[in-house]
Amino acid sequence: MNANPAPAARITGAPLLVLVAGAGHLPELVAASLDRAGRPFRVLAIRGFAERAMRRRAEATVDLLDIAGILSVLEAWGPACVIPAGGVSRPNPAAILNAAAALRNRDALRAISAGGDDRLLRSALLLLEEHGHGVMGVHEVAPDLLSPEGVLGLHAPDTAARESIETGQALLSTLSRYDVGQATVVVGQRALAIEGPEGTDRMLSRARGLGRRPFGYGNAQPGTVLVKCAKIGQDLRVDLPAIGPRTVVNAAAAGCAGVAVQAGHTLIIDRQATIAAADRIGLFVVGLNLDARTGPDA
Structure with a gap:
């Protein structure tokens, strides 16, 4: 698959979406689906998880633990909705390059990291929603998949x-x-x-x-x-x-x-x-x- 497929004509006035790219091939498939639909979006790649194709396409790359950094990017972009796609798990060394960010967000991280990976993801989505960012699933934005x-x-x-x-x-x-x-x-x-x-x-x-x-x-x-x-x-x-x-x-x-x-x-x-x-x-x-x-x- 072309890492940067030619997008369809953008839908005029359509709200901006942000695709948060984790591991695996799914983020690339979702990006291709959004391109086909002509929906405007930006890619926010998670360091240590996002695959090369999505890292090349990303307009920003953040550490999984850098909560303040993620929220700062989203505030600057002002998306109508955030779409998480691809796997993330408990951070591995490749995903934790910003130790200062982890320290800065240690209280929030402690709250969301108790329990399994599902709880980690649910808590992360809740955190986004608490800061005013709507979250949609892949099934809602790319039903053709x-x-x-x-x-x-x-x-x-x-x-x-x-x-x-x-x-x-x-x-x-x-x-x-x-x-x-x-x-x-x-x-x-x-x-x-x-x-x-x-x-x-x-x-x-x-x-x-x-x-x-x-x-x-x-x-x-x-x-x-x-x-x-x-x-x-x-x-x-x-x-x-x-x-x-x-x-x-x-x-x-x-x-x-x-x-x-x-x-x-x-x-x-x-x-x-x-x-x-x-x-x-x-x-x-x-x-x-x-x-x-x-x-x-x-």
Whole structure:
């Protein structure tokens, strides 16, 4: 992908957006979507996380811990809304180049750093909102990056896979209140693996050893499916479920017959490459309509 794609004609009078770029390919995809829509935006890159393409495009680069610096940039730009995109985690040494900024903001950092990475992100968004900056999610500004409903490739789930999908949906709905994860590998009415803090890829690695015996090299059980959905009541600005080509490859290695995701709530990174990989391997990818889903946090 071109790091600096030619933007469409800008929408006259449209409000300025600020894309806060973290790690991964997502910020580049969001930038391309905004370019296609002709929406004016600036890029604020997070040092130590933003990829090279976004660092080149950024009009400012800040340290993750430099809260005062981030707020100062936003005040100068005066955006209508801030869009966080890409991963951040607990700061690594490459992300902490401004020790003075960390010291200057130590009280705020202490307040937002207690708990997991989700809480870190939620607290950071709350801090922005407290200073008058609206925050929007990728799903709100780049809906073309989300999974549509229905079968997305050449292959469709069979009867056994559909039973697994129903089990996975019910399981994830029940687990929403416990903030466990967004994904599960299911065989029929049995959960083979449930996503924890390690993420989807590592869960799939565990599932491979459990579902393919002996030692992860036997035949997988028919109807094995990866199901991935947003938690009920989840703040999608913080952690929008996502799959990509690597997810498809890892799901196949784990013995999955396909991948089922929540339509309208799941990012498909490089959709064309993702579906092509699934078609080539022989997996289905399907977007589920879960708008009527209810649960303890709905």
